Amino acid sequence: MKFDVQALDKKWQQYWKENKTYATADDTSRPKFYVLDMFPYPSGSGLHVGHPLGYIGSDIVARYKRQQGFNVLHPMGFDSFGLPAEQYAIDTGVHPSESTAINTARYREQMDTLGLSFDWDRSVNTSDPNYFKWTQWIIGQVFEHWYDRDAGLARPVSDLVAHLETHGTRQLQAAQTEGLDVSAEEFAAMDEKQRSDLLMNYRLAFRSVSYVNWCEALGTVLANDEVKDGRSERGNHPVEQRPMLQWSLRITAYAERLLAGLDTVDYSEGLKAQQINWIGKSTGALVHFDIEGHQEQLDIFTTRPDTIFGATFMVIAPELELVDRLTTLEQRKEIDDYLAYVGRRSELDRMSENKVTGAFTGAYALNPLNGARVPIYIAEYVLKDYGTGAIMAVPSDDDRDKRFADKFGIEVIDVVDKRDYPGATLKDKVGKLFNSDFLNGMDVPEAIAAATDRIEALGRGERQVNFRIRDLVFSRQRYWGEPWPIIYDADDVPRLVPEDQLPVTLPEMEDFRAVSGASPLERAEQWVNTPDGRRETDTMPATAGSNWYYLRYMDPHDDEAFVSKESVDYWQDVDLYVGGAEHAVSHILYSRLVHKFLFDIGKVPTREPYKKLLNQGMIGGPISYVHLGILLTDDGQRHPIWIGSDVAEGTPLAVAGIGTGYLVLDESTGTRLTPLRFVTETSVNNETSFRLYHSSVEEAQKLEHQDAAYFRTILQQAGAFAWETDKEGRPYLELSVEQGKMSKRKYNAVNPDDICARYGADCFRMYEMFLGPIDQAKPWSVSGIDGVYRFLRRFWGLYVGTGDQLSVSEEAGSREELKILHTLIKKVSVDIEKLSFNTCVSAFMVATNELLKLHCNKREVLEPAVRLIAPFAPHLAEELHRALGGEGSVHHAAWPAVEEEYLVEDNFTYPIAFNGKTRLTLDFPADATKAEVEQGARAHTQVQGYLEGKHIRKVIVVPGRMVNFVIG
């Protein structure tokens, strides 16, 4: 038998596939363990070395649990609906289903190459009609339910109708789009359409006109998490806010439960914090202000009702309809001008320049506590979406209000005395109230309660909890997604497609382009027009399929339900979920939402989908390309500079030898930045800088290249750079290398296949684990993989002699050898549980080195070692296991048990410290008493040398730990 990694990989991968070694049994007698990886979107570029990090980690856990006798569910599937495949189709004419099938096959092949133990018979694919039938079914259920705040759960819409028939909206505590007041009589008088519209106000999947993120370039609306810095996450296109009629999911109904549930799950603090942030709960009060000369009131939300006596003006969001009604004749022009200005400002403008702007409406509100007359302004710093879209402004205790008051010359009334809290900022909730009537002398927290009590007593408001989270916009004007299972009848009443008619599949189309907000599906006339009415033409976002997929794996071929009751009762939830932190907010939050909904309607037995979540760290690649940017210096000069890829325009920079300024558009090329991609050839592993030679710039210019035009500009401007000369006299620039996320776009992706082909899958797996803690970000570097390869060869060498013959002896292992084995068993078992895979690998190395030193070849020691390494190096372990005569696959062989007796030490080596500094070590029997150790240590000649001429103040002896002499 030879150490031929390529042959071993091939042999055993083939065997596992043919024998379905990793098939999950429907054996409910054994305890279950569910290890799940976030399924990938199968992009055209395949896996890079960053992907497998999590897959390998979860695979190790799956194999370990399997060997421990758990019935392990470890599936993999594909999130195959989504924008990129559609965009690719538009660009190339290849149908998304075709490109998806090709990419999926490639991913599967790459995963098999890594020796991952997935049960492929349970694989799911979100664009498969047999799968999305159930995505549509679930959304249909969401549509058929409303949220009862009294009961704290989702209830069928039929219950709501019953309530409306008897009580109208009275006593209805429902999550709703807007507060409505309808009596039972009025409800009874409504026709179908009116009722449908009314119910829409309460459905958990509902249609409404609201401001949404519209992306012109993609021709679709986007969810908040698909927008980064005012641009689309996919494609980096500008996004604007537009009022549109869209489907949404009422996630706000679940905000409180999504928050509370975080206490019951094992997620990292960082991840919990992100979710908490996103949900954004804040407790305060809703206060009604009268408006002078108007019937209606101005409602505001504040977390600081205590500062109400310092409210010297009100601000409302420019978008509110109220603005128009409040504006006086004299102020009309000013307000109209301001509204026009706001209309021109994009999200991007707002973010990049944070200016103080606003306009006075001419109207006045009346302070409900002291009747003070306060002017009402509009300003863009007040957001229409948060709270009521209006605030009482207290310039004495809020930075933004202060800036506004300063600019518009508005009075400031100090109401909180913060002299006792030096360093406290305006917003900190500390200090004593003054200038505040009945609140005077109170501390802020007390005053908040007192002010709220008074406001409630006067009927001028009530306590309120506000959330930052917005309802989830759930329709897309795209082709490649699940069609909404809705048909509008002749009266335009939306009706759910009955279950027996699901799935609603996509029509075949030639051209998927969305035209000005109209879904491409609208052009599929035959498909749209059904005997029952017109089909909804919007599709669902990619998250629709991914937020419940973990349930489908439990019962992937069920035709009767998305998951059978028996299956979900057995598998319950995911024990360990592994995936990238980039999905920390959206994906996890949305699947928690859907899970809670399914819990409410009795379809799942657990309240949370994922017990424990592990975010693997990103493996960065060196971004070995640079950009040309233009630095506009403070003196108005423009200088070309080299910058990293992540520097955005407008960034202030200080460049040595040039000066300070900020980055501007490269007008000569009309692009934002100019990428230089040709430097990738340079090996930049482990370097912090690399040399860009002038000659390579010239060469690149000659290439047939999409960026060729840019290179000319670069050469023209190259003179501005500080070229240095190397030993051979060639001019070069010293450029820094930055680490960044691997992606095809950045030309820094490393393909795992190449590494597996060269070193074998086992080596690749162990090397990725050896890189460091799995949850930490780290740069990819191939240096060091040789060390792991050498280790595997040495490990192999324990079993197989120089003549490629098995050289294992049946002789009993020595106590020393068995100690090495059992130390290893303990270390690896504990560390896998801790998900500390890097230390497992080094434990294997240590044990191997020690056993080699002892020339150990005893079966008693080596046979269990094979079972230990099996989760890490499955191919090599399987080969050795069979060679040793093992029955069946090593991956079903029992995990070795620790025998503590071998770990007991006769002696303990005590560190002997003087004033805390360790100077020497001494051996004493492990069971020596404190006094014995102290006596023995004092008697030692070397110790006496240290003690000579010194006064011993104290001796600390901790048995089994250390000895410390405190001397002076």
Next chain:
RNA sequence: GCCGCUAUGGCGGAAUUGGUAGACGCGCUGGAUUCAAAAUCCAGUUCCAUUGGAGUGUGGGUUCGAUUCCCACUGGCGGUACCA
């Protein structure tokens, strides 16, 4: 700004949760083997000083003893941002 994570040799990282800092691996140095190279094996490798000292981003503190706990900073990474 706010939130979270993080900082240890030339590099990736380890340290039983307050008890021998630098495990393991890379790299480097020297040696063996070889005609030679690769591969392999052996020894060394935190820094400074020929004995001894210093040392886990910085400054303080608690302790017999601190990489670990507390306080105040600084840098890096990630998230988020007129959220009232």
